[in-house]
Amino acid sequence: MDANSSPPRAGGRGGRTSGTAGAVWLRGPRTYRDSTLTSDRIIAEAIVLLDGEGAGRLTMRRLAEHLGVGPTTLYWHVKTKDDVIDLAVDAIFDEVSLPEPSSRWDDDVRALVLQWRATMLRHPWAAGLLGRPLLGPNVLERTEFLQATLRRAGFEGPVLAAATHGLANYVIGSAATQSTWQHLATPELQQSADAHVRAHADLYPTLAVTHHLGEHDWDDLFRRGLEFMLAGLGSPA
Amino acid sequence: MDANSSPPRAGGRGGRTSGTAGAVWLRGPRTYRDSTLTSDRIIAEAIVLLDGEGAGRLTMRRLAEHLGVGPTTLYWHVKTKDDVIDLAVDAIFDEVSLPEPSSRWDDDVRALVLQWRATMLRHPWAAGLLGRPLLGPNVLERTEFLQATLRRAGFEGPVLAAATHGLANYVIGSAATQSTWQHLATPELQQSADAHVRAHADLYPTLAVTHHLGEHDWDDLFRRGLEFMLAGLGSPA
DNA sequence: CCACTAATAGAACGTTGGTCTATGCGCAGA
């Protein structure tokens, strides 16, 4: 807030630290104005902001304010806002822990994919940020795990590529759909959407009966779809 | 461009059309300054702009300019820019023609899903616009068709819902991934991404061997994944 | 000819992402 008023903060550690030998160890790493702004801290705060208020309300100024820092200062640590977003997206994938390989490859896939999905749902803004290349180390590491698991299961060549893509795209699509409905659409919108479909039951007879937009058991839905995919993979292995 | 200079355009049809009976038929529908701006024309031009330059370069001002119209005029026909986008997204789904129901339900699904995908690839900006509810009539009609087809095939209850969602989410995820790579990532980025993965072959051993990011046979990949899903659906029907 | 409505344009506001430039802090060496 008013972190940039007149009295300058105390820098470093207490008082005078002239060229005394050995003082380095007491001083610790380079500190500046005692709050070292790093790109990591920026990304972390960006994620907090995104989690709390959604992608639309992430602005460089608000982000700087939350960090107690001038708006333009961020650009010293980060090139553009797009960089912030890309880094934030990759950062959340750190939460997807890689399962310990078991004796059943499909169990490993299940475990990974469920965590992947859970992470995307924990940060629903991530779904709306697809459409940008996912090349961060965390994403690549998870993709590597998925593909390596499938490869150990015996898939190869085009089949392996298709299996990897199929599973990944299913997760991405599912998470995007669910995030959209759960977090970006207000309950009123969900209800009126439901009402709208039922009001036009002549146009959407099947949807009107079966498609209760707001009342899905999303977990069950996802798991069933995943089992379809795994079953389809099972035969031509 | 300079459509708003001093000389006002000629309105209506030639000269005086006072209260002469029967003149309505000669006059045709209400015309104003001989170029009737409608929300349909706005959406159509928005799609042209989106196709040509991507989502990032669609602004109300540029859209108005392309229509030879003042920037604020659009707001008479359209409430907000989000409306334009929502309408544009739904409009492109008009290109997804509903297949004639055949004797094999899976062929119908294949036909629909392939067209769905093709349309999304034809308008690659659409993928980045997921994360907003798809509730337009065109989208709903296609979803209705998909679900109705599966229902006729014997699916019911949670299985039906899972099958619909599974297929739709697979299409969405696949199209998003491919659009991202083909259109939003420059060839240089693709190449350097490839190089990056191979340079870190220690971290991504499987990807380094198999994952040629820029050189996928996307059609083949998608079809194989779709067949996995359909095969998985086939068994527990 | 006049009032009325539909449609257009313009000025302007607040906010955004980003750049350019100046300022201050902390450290190393003399």
Add this chain to the structure above:
DNA sequence: TCTGCGCATAGACCAACGTTCTATTAGTGG
């Protein structure tokens, strides 16, 4: 202890954006 020097921060500013408010014009019905 003083003096540079580079890392880090802030401020003024810019062009562009979405949108609103208000004025103006074209066409219609009386």
